[in-house]
Amino acid sequence: MSENVVHLHKNTTPAAPTVTTLTVVPDPAPSSPVPLWVRSGRAVKTAVTHERTKTTARTVARHSLYVMGGARIVARRTWDGRTAARYERMLRAAEAAGNYEAAAEWEERGQRYREARHRRRMDLLHSPLDAAKGALVGTGMGIGGLVALGVVLAIANKDVTDVVTPIMAVIKAIDLLITIVQVAWGPAVTLGPFLALLALWAVGSKQQAAPAWAMPATVRNDEGEPITPSIVVKALRDLGVPALRNAIKEMGDAGASMLGPIRIAGCGVEVDVTLPSGVATNEVQGKRRKLAENLTRHEHEVFVTIPQAARTVRLWVADSGALDEPIGPSPLVTDETMTADYAKGRAPWGQDLRGDAASLSLYQRHLLITGLSNQGKTVALRSLALWVALDRSVQFLMGDLKGVGDWAMFDGLAATLIQGPTDEHVMQVTQMVEGAVEEMNRRIQAPPGTTFPPLIVVVDEAQVAFMCPAVDEDKRPYGGSKATSRYFMAVRKIHNQGRAVNVLMWQGTQDPTDQNLPKLVREGAHTRASLALGTEQQARMALGDKAVDGGAAPNMLRPGLDKGTLVVASDGIKVPVGQASITVRTHYIDDDAATAITDRAKALRDGVTTLHAVERGEDRDPLADILTVLGDASRVLTADVLKRLTTLNADAYGRWTPGDLKRVLEDAGAEPYKSDGRMVVGRDRVARALANQSDQGSASADG
Numbered sequence: 001m002s003e004n005v006v007h008l009h010k011n012t013t014p015a016a017p018t019v020t021t022l023t024v025v026p027d028p029a030p031s032s033p034v035p036l037w038v039r040s041g042r043a044v045k046t047a048v049t050h051e052r053t054k055t056t057a058r059t060v061a062r063h064s065l066y067v068m069g070g071a072r073i074v075a076r077r078t079w080d081g082r083t084a085a086r087y088e089r090m091l092r093a094a095e096a097a098g099n100y101e102a103a104a105e106w107e108e109r110g111q112r113y114r115e116a117r118h119r120r121r122m123d124l125l126h127s128p129l130d131a132a133k134g135a136l137v138g139t140g141m142g143i144g145g146l147v148a149l150g151v152v153l154a155i156a157n158k159d160v161t162d163v164v165t166p167i168m169a170v171i172k173a174i175d176l177l178i179t180i181v182q183v184a185w186g187p188a189v190t191l192g193p194f195l196a197l198l199a200l201w202a203v204g205s206k207q208q209a210a211p212a213w214a215m216p217a218t219v220r221n222d223e224g225e226p227i228t229p230s231i232v233v234k235a236l237r238d239l240g241v242p243a244l245r246n247a248i249k250e251m252g253d254a255g256a257s258m259l260g261p262i263r264i265a266g267c268g269v270e271v272d273v274t275l276p277s278g279v280a281t282n283e284v285q286g287k288r289r290k291l292a293e294n295l296t297r298h299e300h301e302v303f304v305t306i307p308q309a310a311r312t313v314r315l316w317v318a319d320s321g322a323l324d325e326p327i328g329p330s331p332l333v334t335d336e337t338m339t340a341d342y343a344k345g346r347a348p349w350g351q352d353l354r355g356d357a358a359s360l361s362l363y364q365r366h367l368l369i370t371g372l373s374n375q376g377k378t379v380a381l382r383s384l385a386l387w388v389a390l391d392r393s394v395q396f397l398m399g400d401l402k403g404v405g406d407w408a409m410f411d412g413l414a415a416t417l418i419q420g421p422t423d424e425h426v427m428q429v430t431q432m433v434e435g436a437v438e439e440m441n442r443r444i445q446a447p448p449g450t451t452f453p454p455l456i457v458v459v460d461e462a463q464v465a466f467m468c469p470a471v472d473e474d475k476r477p478y479g480g481s482k483a484t485s486r487y488f489m490a491v492r493k494i495h496n497q498g499r500a501v502n503v504l505m506w507q508g509t510q511d512p513t514d515q516n517l518p519k520l521v522r523e524g525a526h527t528r529a530s531l532a533l534g535t536e537q538q539a540r541m542a543l544g545d546k547a548v549d550g551g552a553a554p555n556m557l558r559p560g561l562d563k564g565t566l567v568v569a570s571d572g573i574k575v576p577v578g579q580a581s582i583t584v585r586t587h588y589i590d591d592d593a594a595t596a597i598t599d600r601a602k603a604l605r606d607g608v609t610t611l612h613a614v615e616r617g618e619d620r621d622p623l624a625d626i627l628t629v630l631g632d633a634s635r636v637l638t639a640d641v642l643k644r645l646t647t648l649n650a651d652a653y654g655r656w657t658p659g660d661l662k663r664v665l666e667d668a669g670a671e672p673y674k675s676d677g678r679m680v681v682g683r684d685r686v687a688r689a690l691a692n693q694s695d696q697g698s699a700s701a702d703g
């Protein structure tokens with residue numbers, strides 16, 4: 001019973017006397033107690049969801065199902081032993097695998113088994129009569145023998161009663177046997193079912209004949225499980241492809257005939273799987289994640305490709321965690337004596353998944369590298385440029401539309417280097433590419449058989465150029481993908497004809513779409529490589545439908561974790577037979593190492609004056625421009641001077657011939673001369689002629 005609370009209130013109003021009021025306030029009603037059945041339900045729910053309860057339930061279910069599974073296995077073994085079911089299964093498996101010779105052999109074995117079984121059954125029809133006859137004859141002979149033995153004993157012992165002694169001994173032995181059976185029969189009948197259940201449990205336990213949910217949770221180590229034939233077949237069986245699962249169940253060898261040899265392949269293993277009839281290769285490719293998890297691997301550690309053999313998939317399974325370990329440094333860094341051969345050599349780019357060196361031929365191949373931001377695109381593209389720069393015949397025109405200094409080490413090596421992300425930089429890069437087009441046209445018009453040194457036009461962050469909204473004075477846009485778009489059309493022209501005269505286009509771009517990487521441009525590249533991407537549609541844009549349909553999946557690479565890992569589609573790299581692409585883990589070359597490599601490349605050259613802007617459409621002083629392109633070199637080949645002038649201003653010098661250059665120099669008194677049998681332009685002569693020209697101009701002005 002609750003107690004009441006007494007409150008005292010004093011009325012202290014000035015106009016009235018003080019009055020004390022006594023108020024009795026009852027306690028609030030106590031909260032209703034939680035019903036017992038509710039608390040019991042909560043307790044039951046807690047008990048049911050408790051991990052210990054779950055483990056106990058799984059244990060009970062597992063061992064119960066072991067008995068059922070063991071009974072099923074024993075029944076199947078008995079059935080196989082008593083019927084021709086085994087031969088039928090092997091026959092169907094051989095037919096499913098297309099091995100008709102083995103199918104005919106198993107059919108013949110099954111027929112021989114049926115004939116032998118028929119003979120045994122016919123023999124059983126005659127066996128009761130034969131057994132009765134044998135029993136009568138045996139019994140008669142047995143009794144006669146015992147009587148004869150008794151007669152011998154009676155004669156020997158001179159006691160006629162010994163005649164029946166052997167017979168009585170046999171009767172007592174039979175009586176003892178009956179007594180033993182009577183004593184043991186009761187326990188045997190009682191324990192027999194338990195022993196039978198124990199035997200079935202042992203069979204089921206050994207074969208793990210229980211569903212996966214009832215099996216104990218296994219703690220996996222960091223190394224993962226080794227890849228064995230049984231694990232591969234089980235992973236395929238549990239892939240969720242009904243036709244594949246049913247075919248494996250029907251195969252007498254449990255699916256082992258599908259597998260080729262498991263071979264060590266770099267930091268993993270490789271196995272070819274011949275799929276049964278009715279199962280398409282893309283059904284396995286589309287379940288890569290589930291297959292990887294069935295093999296106790298992460299999705300990025302399993303690659304599914306299509307080899308040349310029909311109805312076959314090739315599985316490459318990495319050692320657990322192996323792909324997260326960095327590869328070694330680039331040979332460009334470790335070998336300071338390395339040089340390059342653009343025409344015959346291959347750039348050391350990285351390693352394939354097998355751990356073998358992956359090298360790329362750059363000879364007359366346009367290049368496109370794409371991927372999400374901050375995945376190593378610039379480093380991968382730059383490492384190729386660093387290698388080919390060690391060939392002194394290679395010339396560069398470079399535009400870095402990011403402009404943070406990633407290509408700054410090529411200053412003094414590239415003829416033009418424009419760095420910056422603004423529309424003005426896009427205009428300069430566009431004019432640079434258009435200058436390369438004019439150089440390409442000049443080379444095309446040269447006499448047949450003329451050889452030209454390679455000119456590589458590199459544009460990093462090319463999506464900035466395609467998305468540029470600026471227009472020129474004629475209202476032609478610099479960006480876009482229309483026939484009036486200046487950058488787009490310049491790239492297309494180089495793609496169409498540049499390869500024949502060694503003018504090549506290399507581009508790096510982010511996040512490919514139809515807007516920032518037009519279809520005609522991406523399909524014009526001979527070598528297409530992609531880092532991690534977001535979707536399969538982007539993968540198709542980056543590499544093409546053929547590569548993706550063949551298993552290329554840059555969208556499966558992990559952004560941030562697989563930096564520098566590329567999926568490459570090109571005939572310039574060694575791709576496994578029957579595949580359309582290869583995955584390459586590229587070497588990382590940092591800025592300091594890149595600077596050291598470009599210093600070695602600069603030492604191979606006479607000196608290159610790098611232009612940081614392209615000036616067009618204005619009056620030029622040819623002699624001053626010649627001195628500019630000579631740079632610090634004491635002398636430069638006349639052919640190289642022509643190329644540098646074209647790069648400096650294609651409008652003014654794009655159509656110059658050696659005769660034009662010679663004429664200008666002779667008029668100025670700085671004519672070319674021979675050095676080591678080749679015509680060169682001397683810097684001192686040009687500088688002296690330009691100084692004389694300035695003096696004459698001053699004198700004329702004074703006059």
